[in-house]
Amino acid sequence: MPRKVTYVFPRMGYSYAAFESFFQILGYDVITPEPSNSQTLKRGVSNSPEGMCFPFKILLGQFLKVLEENPDKYFKIVSLESYGPCRFGYYSPLYAKILKDRGFDNFEIVNVEGIYPPWYRGIPRFFKKLIKLIGWHTPWTGVKAFLIAGWKVYAIEQLERKLYYLIPREKIVGSAEKAFNRAFERIHHAPNKVKAIKEVLNEELKRMDSVKHVENVELPKVGLVGEAYMLMDYSNNLEIEKKLAYMGVDVDRSLWVTNWTLDRIIKTKEHLNHMLEVNKGYLDFFIGGDGQESIMNTILYKQKGFDGVIQVLPFGCLPETVAKQILSNVSEDYDIPVLSLSFDEQTGEAGFITRIEAFVDMIKDRKAAKVGKKKSTTVASQ
Ligand code: SF4
Numbered sequence: 340m341p342r343k344v345t346y347v348f349p350r351m352g353y354s355y356a357a358f359e360s361f362f363q364i365l366g367y368d369v370i371t372p373e374p375s376n377s378q379t380l381k382r383g384v385s386n387s388p389e390g391m392c393f394p395f396k397i398l399l400g401q402f403l404k405v406l407e408e409n410p411d412k413y414f415k416i417v418s419l420e421s422y423g424p425c426r427f428g429y430y431s432p433l434y435a436k437i438l439k440d441r442g443f444d445n446f447e448i449v450n451v452e453g454i455y456p457p458w459y460r461g462i463p464r465f466f467k468k469l470i471k472l473i474g475w476h477t478p479w480t481g482v483k484a485f486l487i488a489g490w491k492v493y494a495i496e497q498l499e500r501k502l503y504y505l506i507p508r509e510k511i512v513g514s515a516e517k518a519f520n521r522a523f524e525r526i527h528h529a530p531n532k533v534k535a536i537k538e539v540l541n542e543e544l545k546r547m548d549s550v551k552h553v554e555n556v557e558l559p560k561v562g563l564v565g566e567a568y569m570l571m572d573y574s575n576n577l578e579i580e581k582k583l584a585y586m587g588v589d590v591d592r593s594l595w596v597t598n599w600t601l602d603r604i605i606k607t608k609e610h611l612n613h614m615l616e617v618n619k620g621y622l623d624f625f626i627g628g629d630g631q632e633s634i635m636n637t638i639l640y641k642q643k644g645f646d647g648v649i650q651v652l653p654f655g656c657l658p659e660t661v662a663k664q665i666l667s668n669v670s671e672d673y674d675i676p677v678l679s680l681s682f683d684e685q686t687g688e689a690g691f692i693t694r695i696e697a698f699v700d701m702i703k704d705r706k707a708a709k710v711g712k713k714k715s716t717t718v719a720s721q
Contacts, residue, residue, distance in 0.1 A: 343368065344413055344414070344415050345367065345368040345369065345409070345413065345414050346362045346414070347402065347415075348369075348417035349401070349568070350372045350373075350401060350572070350574075352572045353573075354492050354571070354596050355371045356495060356523070356527035357488040357491035359371060359527075361484045361488035362484075364488075365473055365484050366476075368412075370405050372402070372404065373401070375400070375401070376574070379397070379400035379401050380396070380397065380400055380684045381400070382399075382400040382404060383400025383403065384396045384684050386437055387399050387437070391426060391433070391655060392425075393653035393682060394566065394568045394575075395426065395429075395430055395433070396684070398418075398434075399434060399437060402434065406438065406443050406445065406446060410445065412445065413446070414445060415446070415447055415449045416447070416449070417450075417451060418431045418448050418449070419450065419451055420452045424625070424626065425627030425628045425658050426655075427627065434448055449471055450472070451472060452468060487532075487536070490536045490537070492597060493597060494537075494539070494540040495523065496595050496597055497544065498522045498523060498526065501515075501544060501548075502547070502584075503591075505518075505547060507585070508553050508554070509551065509552045510551040514550045515550050516581075518547045518550050521543070522544075522546065522547060525539045525542075526543070558587060558588060558589045559706050560588070560589045560590075560644065560645040561583055561588050561591070561649060561699070562591050562592075562637070562640035562647075562648045562649075563590065563591065563592045563593060563651060564593045564594075564632065564633040564637055564640075564651070565594075565652055566658070566659050567594045567599055567628070569651045569653045570592060570629075571599075575653075576682065577686065582695060583649075583695060586695070588699055593639075594629065614631050614632065614635045617634075618631060618634050621669060622665055626657070626661050626662075627657065629659070630658030630659055633659060633666065636648075637650075637669050637670075637675065637677060640675070645675070646702045646705065647676040647702040648675060648677045648678075649678045649680060649698065650677060650678070651680060651682065652679050652681045654683035655683075676701060678694070678695070678698045
């Protein structure tokens with residue numbers, strides 16, 4: 340009798356709700372790792388090679404916990420893979436080796452990867468990996484799983500965007516978050532039908548709009564750039580978006596599951612050309628991860644009128660470390676403050692809050708000084 344498989348995948352922000360639906364539609368059991376916490380971090384760090392980057396250690400800690408707690412199940416651990424040049428290419432073989440060395444034999448690692456050129460090799464390879472990942476299903480079941488997961492990801496992102504818009508404007512502190520939590524749970528457990536998800540999304544967006552808040556208020560704007568996994572997972576970046584929003588800032592994250600997938604898998608060529616054009620003179624070749632995006636998005640934030648940018652940089656991440664150096668030139672050339680925050684298992688909440696508070700105060704002062712200067716020039720020219 341074939342073994343019953345349970346899927347476990349990297350938890351990334353609120354998108355886990357969509358990935359759960361994906362595997363459930365395909366008929367599999369799924370276990371979502373819990374958000375990062377001191378115990379999973381400790382497990383991950385103590386079992387990883389010291390030189391590996393922080394996201395590797397976080398995920399290893401989460402996988403270890405799930406395997407330890409479920410010795411009677413057989414797992415397919417979903418991992419991401421790329422050909423480098425950063426450490427991403429080592430993730431899957433290293434997970435397999437470490438978990439085997441720790442005595443686990445109830446798992447296999449299955450990879451998700453993009454389509455790499457040349458296309459005549461990349462496309463068959465992609466489908467081969469996809470079949471290994473999800474097994475054989477009727478075409479309709481496969482399409483349905485992708486469609487529903489896509490819609491849930493989209494719906495969750497709409498709700499999150501609304502949340503970060505409302506927090507700095509709400510009249511009763513905490514009311515936007517309360518509305519969001521309810522909305523998220525409804526999307527999470529919505530029936531796996533597009534119509535039902537759309538209906539819940541529309542109802543919940545309306546409900547969130549009814550949270551008492553002030554419109555027409557101009558707030559300082561901060562853009563977030565950095566390594567995708569850290570950026571998209573609130574438990575790893577210490578809820579940086581929420582914290583900034585509660586400090587009275589309009590916060591915008593440059594990478595979401597939807598635009599990351601669109602740029603990296605579907606519109607790859609346009610995305611690369613756009614990036615080369617924007618990054619001209621700073622970084623015109625791929626360094627792995629999201630380093631090139633961090634530079635491009637900082638420049639784009641300046642062009643869109645943002646007041647500052649924060650780079651989320653996991654400890655040990657080569658692409659973001661390179662980007663950090665280049666960002667100091669971008670910051671000077673484009674006159675936009677950039678704060679690089681490095682995250683590892685030692686990052687403490689108190690020090691982190693102090694740093695972002697100081698940054699927010701600085702950009703608020705800069706903004707006020709600019710408005711004052713503009714006013715005095717207008718008065719002088721009258
Ligand atoms: S981008 Fe950075 S954090 Fe992500 S795998 Fe590469 S080195 Fe590690």
